[in-house]
Amino acid sequence: MEFSEHIKTANVEDVVLTQPFHQPVRGTLCVTGHHLLFSGRDGDSSAQLLLLLRNIDAIEKSVENLVGCSGLGSRSSGQSERSAGSSGTITVKCKDMRILQLDVPGMEECLNIASSIEALSSLETVTEMYPFFYRPSFLSLQGEWGLSSTEQDFAQIKALSDRWRLSEVNRDYSVCPSYPPTVTVPRSIDDEMLTKSAKFRQGGRFPVLCYYHRENGKVIMRSSQPLPGANRKRCKEDELLLQAVIDGSELGYIIDTRSAQLAQQARMTGGGFESKSNYTSWKRLHRNLERGKVLQESLIKLTEACSDQSHNMDRWLSKLENSKWLSHVNSVLATAGLLAECVEREGCSVLVHGSDGTDTTLLLTTLAQLILDPQCRTLRGFLALLEREWVQAGHPFQQRCAHSAHSHARLKQESPVFLLLLDCVWQVGRQFPLALEFGEPLLLQLAQDAYASDFGTFLCNSDKERCALGVKEKTHCLFQFLCRPSERDRFINPLYQPTELAIWPSVQPPSLQLWQGLFFRWTQSGQYLQEAREEIRNLVMQCCRRGCGQSAVQLEADSSIPSSGVVDC
Known part of the structure; x- marks a missing residue:
């Protein structure tokens, strides 16, 4: 398919652009395969626009007849006749919450531009997206892609303990489609046992190590839910795997990100949870964290409230409370704190899972490491953490970030889980202004790139898909770009003072604030x-x-x- 097939009108003169922080300006609008370009007549850089079409969440269009010409600038006689007959307005609502308005002279031109934007902003074929065409002169496709690997992480663990090994049981992605080719597991568990455990876990996501606590040797594991079903089936290999994690003489915790009721209901569809009689050394804790549609609706309500400046204070606070966004932030931070306490203060290893193990599970493991590990609070360390816990661990970015808050489409798989993570990190940074080497600009950049990017880091839903489509060979890595000296300076927190201590965020209501830098950005x-x-x-x-x-x-x-x-x- 050629992009030109979707472009019915490539250029329109005499378009008026209205965007945040700028006065309306008249100029030329151009639609390309991946961008919406606008150039003002005066040549002023502030009158320029380069908008990635993938960043557009929804558009609204209206066409009306005109009886005369507006007073914005001079026009040729042909343009005047066209505008005197009809004109159209296109409201562009972006995934980064920006709202633009384009006043296009001519009904046909307006409808053609709108049609082109709708088609090109919703391309579903990954290899047609802009990261596969982005070729800046200062970046090269040669060399290593990414900041971390399972092998590098394991090398650090190996120097501290001999109880773990690197397994290539998933080297062809046949055991678990959403895991990377290599994972870290207990040394006493062979690959055959891992394969059987994978068959007992949803999506094949058997328990793997994601964090080793240097001080006491305890670990954080993650997986998906077990599949005992209504018949209470067992898997001895899965039981032995978890027993090997705690070495048979200790207590471990299982944090299930579903309520006890939801976990029980999952048995009716084949899922469930680890029974106390079969996993005798593990204590199960249920902490219900919302996901999916509930989280998406929460973001929509919050965005609507933030974009309407007409409310009085009481009405605004009521809308903020009804969105329940800060309640979700509270729940996630509280549970991540509980996870970190189990490891640091209780001296116990922990397994985290919900149902699929690709959303709320990753929220908790990431935030717990931010709380416990000073290395994860550096700029490079934090990006490597995201790469390890989200990109490599199989968070389905393509499904979750297909649309944001403005889209009229309500796809079942959409959910702003990654955005919720960034909000939680922002809350930690706000409470501990010296503890993080990076600041809010980095979080805003990541929030934008997760939904629309020049880079291939957040493309696809798993490492398997990225390998199949050649993402690592044909696109640039966002995390490597952000660590370049020329970019790094934009994101560094000048107040940063490293500490080896854990940082414990408060979840009391006065301690949590709305992330104004994101939700009131425009x-x-x-x-x-x-x-x-x-x-x-x-x-x-x-x-x-x-x-x-x-x-x-x-x-x-x-x-x-x-x-x-x-x-x-």
Whole structure:
């Protein structure tokens, strides 16, 4: 298929663009296979637009007859006649929550542009997406793709313990389609046992190691739900695998991200949970974390509330509460804290799973490592954590991030789980302004790239799919790009002071705040917030260059900016 088949009108003159923080400007609109281009007449860079079509979540169009010409600039006689007859308005709603308006002269041109945008913004064939065409001169497709590998992670564990081994049981993805080719498992469990355990777990996601605690040797494992069904079937290999994790003499915890009732109901469809009689050394804890449609509806309600500036305070707070977004943030952070406590304070190993093990499971394992591991709080370490726990571990980005909050399509597989993770990380950074080497700009960049990107990192639903389509050979890696010195400076937190201690985020209501930098990013208040952040960052950098010992608290007092601004530097 050629992209030109979808482009009915490639260029339109005399279009008026209205976008956040800018006055309406008249210029030329151009539609390409992957971008929407706009160039203002005056040549001012602020009047330019380069919008990735994949970033468009929904469009609304309206056409009307005109009796005269508007007063924006001069027109030729032909353009005047066309505009005097009809005109159309296209409202473009983006996945990054930006809303643009295009006033297009001519009904036919308006409808053609709208049709082209709708077709090209919803391409489903992965190899037709922009990352396969993005070829900047400063990047090369040669060399290693990504920041981490199972082999590199295992090398660090091997130096500390001989109880673990690297297994290639999934080297052809036949045992588990959503796992990487190599995984870390107990040394005493052979590949045949792993294969049998995989058949007893949904989607083949048998328990694998994702974190080794250096201080006490305890671990965090992740998997999907077991499949005992209504008949309470057993799998001795799965039982032995989990027994090998705790070495037969300790207590382990299983954190199930479903309520006890939902886990019980899953038995009716073949799923279920680990029974106490068969997994005698493991104690099961249920913590219900919402996912899927519930989470998507929550984001939609919150976005609607944030985009409507007409509410009074009471009505706004009511809409915020009804969205329940902060309740989801609270639940995830509280459960991640519980997981970290089990490892650090209780001295116990933990297995985490829900049903599929590709969503809320990854939320918890990622945040627990951020709490416990200082390395995961560096910029490179955090990106490697995301690569290990989300990209390699099989979070279905293609399904979950197909649309955002504005789309009229309500696909069953969509869910802003990764966005919820970034919000939780932002909350941690806000509460511990010195603990993270990176700041809010990195989280905003990741939130945008998860839905629409120049890079191939978030394409597809698994490592298997990426290999089949040649993603690692034919696209650039986002995480490697973000670690380049030229980009790194944009994301570094100048207040960063590394600590070896665990950081324990509070989940009390006053401790959690709405992420204004994301949800109000394109409003007037968001613009002021960004200006405040830049001013604080400049102050901090000046202090650092002078060797000044002024504290963050002093900087806050001097700049009259609330503490959230300091955190977001």
